[in-house]
Amino acid sequence: MRLRAGISAALASAAILLVGWQAGAQVTESNASAVTTSAAGNTAGTAGGTASGTGSTAKGTTGSSASGSSSGTGAGSSSSTGSSSSSTLGASAKAGGTYAGTAVETRFGTVQVQVTIKAGVITDVTALHLTDQEQRSVQISARAAPLLRSEVLSAQSANVQTIGGATFTSEAYLTSLQAALDAAHF
Amino acid sequence: MKSQLLASPGQRVGTSPGQPPVPARRNPTRGRFAAQHRRRMFRTDMLTVALWASLAAALALWLADGGMSSVGNLTQAVTAVGILAGLAGMDLVFLMLLLAARLPFVDGAVGHDRALEFHRKLGKPALYLLLAHGLLLATGYGMAEGLNPVSEAVALWTLVPDMWLAFVSMALFIAVVVTSLVAVRHRFPYEFWYFVHLLTYLAVAVALPHQFSVGGLFAEGTWQRWYWLLLYIGTGSALAWFRIARPVIATYRHQLTVRRVVPLVPGVFSIEMSGLRLNELSGNGGRFFVWRFLAPGMWWQAHPFSLSAEPQVGKSSRQPTLRITVRNLGAGSARLASLKPGTKVAIEGPYGVFSTAARSREHVVMIGAGIGITPLRALLESTPFAPGQATVLLRCSSTEELFLGDEILELCRKRGATLFHLTGPRSANTQSAWLPASAGTSRLRDFVPDITDADVYICGPSAWPA
Numbered sequence: 157m158r159l160r161a162g163i164s165a166a167l168a169s170a171a172i173l174l175v176g177w178q179a180g181a182q183v184t185e186s187n188a189s190a191v192t193t194s195a196a197g198n199t200a201g202t203a204g205g206t207a208s209g210t211g212s213t214a215k216g217t218t219g220s221s222a223s224g225s226s227s228g229t230g231a232g233s234s235s236s237t238g239s240s241s242s243s244t245l246g247a248s249a250k251a252g253g254t255y256a257g258t259a260v261e262t263r264f265g266t267v268q269v270q271v272t273i274k275a276g277v278i279t280d281v282t283a284l285h286l287t288d289q290e291q292r293s294v295q296i297s298a299r300a301a302p303l304l305r306s307e308v309l310s311a312q313s314a315n316v317q318t319i320g321g322a323t324f325t326s327e328a329y330l331t332s333l334q335a336a337l338d339a340a341h342f
Numbered sequence: 343m344k345s346q347l348l349a350s351p352g353q354r355v356g357t358s359p360g361q362p363p364v365p366a367r368r369n370p371t372r373g374r375f376a377a378q379h380r381r382r383m384f385r386t387d388m389l390t391v392a393l394w395a396s397l398a399a400a401l402a403l404w405l406a407d408g409g410m411s412s413v414g415n416l417t418q419a420v421t422a423v424g425i426l427a428g429l430a431g432m433d434l435v436f437l438m439l440l441l442a443a444r445l446p447f448v449d450g451a452v453g454h455d456r457a458l459e460f461h462r463k464l465g466k467p468a469l470y471l472l473l474a475h476g477l478l479l480a481t482g483y484g485m486a487e488g489l490n491p492v493s494e495a496v497a498l499w500t501l502v503p504d505m506w507l508a509f510v511s512m513a514l515f516i517a518v519v520v521t522s523l524v525a526v527r528h529r530f531p532y533e534f535w536y537f538v539h540l541l542t543y544l545a546v547a548v549a550l551p552h553q554f555s556v557g558g559l560f561a562e563g564t565w566q567r568w569y570w571l572l573l574y575i576g577t578g579s580a581l582a583w584f585r586i587a588r589p590v591i592a593t594y595r596h597q598l599t600v601r602r603v604v605p606l607v608p609g610v611f612s613i614e615m616s617g618l619r620l621n622e623l624s625g626n627g628g629r630f631f632v633w634r635f636l637a638p639g640m641w642w643q644a645h646p647f648s649l650s651a652e653p654q655v656g657k658s659s660r661q662p663t664l665r666i667t668v669r670n671l672g673a674g675s676a677r678l679a680s681l682k683p684g685t686k687v688a689i690e691g692p693y694g695v696f697s698t699a700a701r702s703r704e705h706v707v708m709i710g711a712g713i714g715i716t717p718l719r720a721l722l723e724s725t726p727f728a729p730g731q732a733t734v735l736l737r738c739s740s741t742e743e744l745f746l747g748d749e750i751l752e753l754c755r756k757r758g759a760t761l762f763h764l765t766g767p768r769s770a771n772t773q774s775a776w777l778p779a780s781a782g783t784s785r786l787r788d789f790v791p792d793i794t795d796a797d798v799y800i801c802g803p804s805a806w807p808a
Contacts, residue, residue, distance in 0.1 A: 161387035168391050169398035176402025180410055263486045296558050320554055321561025323502060 252276070255340040256284065257332030264293035267328035271336040278312050278342070281305045281333060287325050297325045304329050313337070374726075375797075379702030385451035393437060400433035401426055403566045407559055417485040424478030425559065431471030432553070435515075435546060436577050438464050443580045444588075444693060453695035454630075462522070469519045476512055504551035514545035533642075543581075550574065589632075589690035595619055598687035600635070601663060603679060607742055609670040610713070611679050612650065615687055620653040620662040623692065627652040627720030628799075631691030633666070635681055641688075643674045648696065648717035648801075650746060652724050667716040667745060696799065698725045703797050707790050711737040711802030712745075718801060719746045722753050729758025733790045737764040737802065762789055 252274045259268040264287035272280040281304075286297035300322035307316040314334040318326035404426055413422050441448065441461040448457050477491065484494030498505045520526060521538040553570065554560050560567040598617035605611045630648040634641055650667035670676045696717060706727050710718040715736050722734060734754055738744055744763065754761040786793055 161390040164387060165391045165394035168395045172395055172398040172402050173405065176399075176405035177410070179402075179406035180408045261487075263483050293558065296561055299561070299563065318503065318555070319562070321558055321564075321567070323504075323556050327501075327503075 253340070255336040257334070257336035257339075259285065260328035260332045262287055262324045262328045264288070264297075264324055267297075267325060267332055269329055269332045269336060271333060271340065271342075273340050273342060276342075278309060278337075281308050283329070287328070293325070296322045300325045301329070308333060375701040375703060378699070382451055382699070382702075385447065389448065389451055396437065397430060397433050399569075400429040403569065404429060404559060407564075407566060417482055420478050420485065421482030424475055424482050425557075427471045427478060428475035428553075428557075429559075431468050431475055432549070433573075434464050434468035434471065435542075436573050438468060439542070439546070439577050440580060443577070444584045444690075445580060446584075449693055450695065450699060453700070454693040465519050465522060469515055472512060472515055476508075502552075502556055504555045507548040508552040508556075511545045511549035514541045514548070518542050518545065546574075585690075589688065592690065593688040596623075596689065598664065598689060600681050600683055600685040600687060601661070602683055603681050605679070606667070606745055610667065610745055611670075612665055612667045613678065613681065615664045615666075616661040617664065617687075618662075620664060621655045623653045623664070624655065625652075625724055626692040626697060627724040628696040628717045629692040629694045630696070630717075631666075631689045631693070634688040635678065636686040636688060637681065640674075640677060644690075645674065645678070648694075649692075649720045650716035651720050651749075667713070669713040669745075696721065696801065700799075701725065701797050703795060704728070705731045705792060705796035707733045707735070707793055707796045707798045709735045709737070709798065709800045709802070712739075712743065714801035714803070715745050715747075715750070718799065719750050719753065721799060722750065722757070722759065727757070727759070730760075732757070732759035733762070733796075734759055735762045735764060735789060739765065739767055741765050 252272075254270055254272045256270045257268055259266050266285050267287055268284040270282045270284050271278060272282070283297075283301050283305075286301055287293040288297070300319040303319050304316070304326060308314065308330075314330045314337060316330065318330070404422075409422060409425070413419050438461050441457045441464070444454070452460075476495075480491040480495045480498065483489075483498070484491045487494065487497075489497065499509055500506075517538055518541055521530065521535055527535050554567065560570050596617040596619055598615045601614045601616045603611050603613050627649050630646050633645045633647055634643065635645075645668075647666040647668060649664060651665040653662065653664050655662040668675050668678055670679065698721075704727065706725060708718045708722060710716075715738065718734065718736075722732070732754075734750065736744055736747065736750065741747075741763070744750075744765070747763075751761060753759070790796065
């Protein structure tokens, strides 16, 4: 009886692990394509942001999966960091414009956002760089960023809830955003 | 002295010690109890499978999330092992809670005591896995950020929301396991251990936030989050239902009150209780209930005692009664002797497989020592056997301690069971320490030649059957 139980348990466990493994392999594949598309989207967004003439910067990080993103932002910028750009942009203050926040380092990669202000209203938040160091964090930040963006737009401040399951991304996102808002004297 | 009081029909009387017995092996897979036994064994096996499968499922959650693809270097490997340790550790905690939840399925398959024994065995592995989870993640995250594990742990505590709760949870888990280690437990009263043990629920509860907010695996919108949530909800409801709702319902249903306390010998007494719908409890002779006598200063003490008689209902025209027989072994049970008639009684149970549910063969052997004799009386009353197919061995240090001995003698006579009394001080011979000195080098087979083909019920001090 014990033998039968042992064998059945081993078989069942092995089957479950195998199914998990297979599902994982598929997730990885589909993620890979999702990452490429989201990276492409990011590139377009940030390219637009940088093209608007702020001369803002993104830290040119390297990262295999987010290479599209970094090359896109890197094209229009030097290697200076957000803090320097905020000091230069601080002068132009309340008139509006686009301001980049500081690049915040997290264990899952750098997070930097850029905020667009028109007539004292936050009209847009663009992610210049999001967490990308592990497969999973790319997925998480891709999901969290739009949620954070819409919350920030409705709250009109960086004082919003973090997204469950995306604590690191949220914290870094909001920190970077606050720096950008400070720079804009918003 | 060894004395056979009743010879069963067709059985040799007084098998001479030392004579090689001839075990009459019959096929144990036949007979009326065989199917029941097979079902029970099947359920036991199912539990084993479910247990391992749940552990595999916890690890598969991580695999299904593409976990393997994220392991590229040492830092990521340390982090991954840390995550897996957390998943496995928490799964073991869920299993431990379910084992302690008095699920009827578990109780019927392996019995309450074996379930709790296994619960205890899982305690240390679960704690080690949770500790490894904390240490490995502090190390892995620290390596990624260039911090040592200690500063990383401080950073986690201070910077990441919900993480301080996880640290509190870890401290509680450590406290629970440490106070449950046998050596430590004997230094504290039971109630202290019990109170600390209740902290487990708090530990599990405060561990939840960081799993869902910091753990990317259980991020919003993932099916893993739902699976994990279901584990939490399922375990919580099982505990609420079987440990709280069911006992409350049983207490109200049966409305037990103490009828009288009957002293047997000094320090040993029977408590008789009357109540409603006791016929629903018949067939549970030998199984135990957890009793709470709702008298001032006693109500919070829970006493696990077996029934010493089948519930008495109906025909005898008396009020339906339950009976337990208690030996005065501690401060708690000593006070029970002074229970006043009319005291209300709250019950949980019946629990355990010391009943007909555990039978697998036709022949049955019941061995009891000391106060362990009393549940045998209830079992002897209810479990089916043909005349001559039951043997009862009662072991105690003096004839005075043959608790309920007269009732057992009467039952054996009525049902055709063979009865041995084994009385006297312990033998010095460690080989046969379970026997009185006067029995010499007798072995169990000398009393019950075909014991290999019988169900054996043993009830006595834990050191005694060994």
